[in-house]
Amino acid sequence: EDKVVQSPLSLVVHEGDTVTLNCSYEVTNFRSLLWYKQEKKAPTFLFMLTSSGIEKKSGRLSSILDKKELFSILNITATQTGDSAVYLCAVPAGYGNKLVFGAGTILRVKS
């Protein structure tokens, strides 16, 4: 059964801290892994990772994939209150790229 597990489930930090969010997966025929940020409503796309070891960066966010150990991490440096959100990890699986989502990590950044 295809599975995506995220940890921690929730996290509270202070502004300026660095956080690392984890995502492990078990899927057949792995193709890619996606990270989304969900604030009040719909998830918004952050990164798609397809190759091991190549870090994707967008401002203070970065992500890396390890296809051998079947996990990805999302790093946020110098956190701000606007980073408070649910971060979702997802992997396409099965017939036609249906996304399997993890339960998400709730991040709260306190000022």
Next chain:
Amino acid sequence: DADVTQTPRNRITKTGKRIMLECSQTKGHDRMYWYRQDPGLGLRLIYYSFDVKDINKGEISDGYSVSRQAQAKFSLSLESAIPNQTALYFCATSDFAPKPGTSGRETQYFGPGTRLLVL
């Protein structure tokens, strides 16, 4: 204008009622999806459609049905709503064959969500 829209945005209904949630997109994507989101369970796939003639069940399709009226429209129906269908519902689209320079075919674009409460 938003690329993926959902109506209604909020709905309260009673047990046993039939309701329909609608999704429209202007992205020109062939693929459309319906998810529900519950606290602690993440997003779970209800139904998905790869074109107007191709509709497939997701992991939690019982109690739901869908209709793909056109490439741009994908509706989700609850034939007889029950309280455990109270959730946040999202529609999403994706492009199987993206144009060069776009982010990739597995990327899904989500609507704003419909919050449903079944009493």
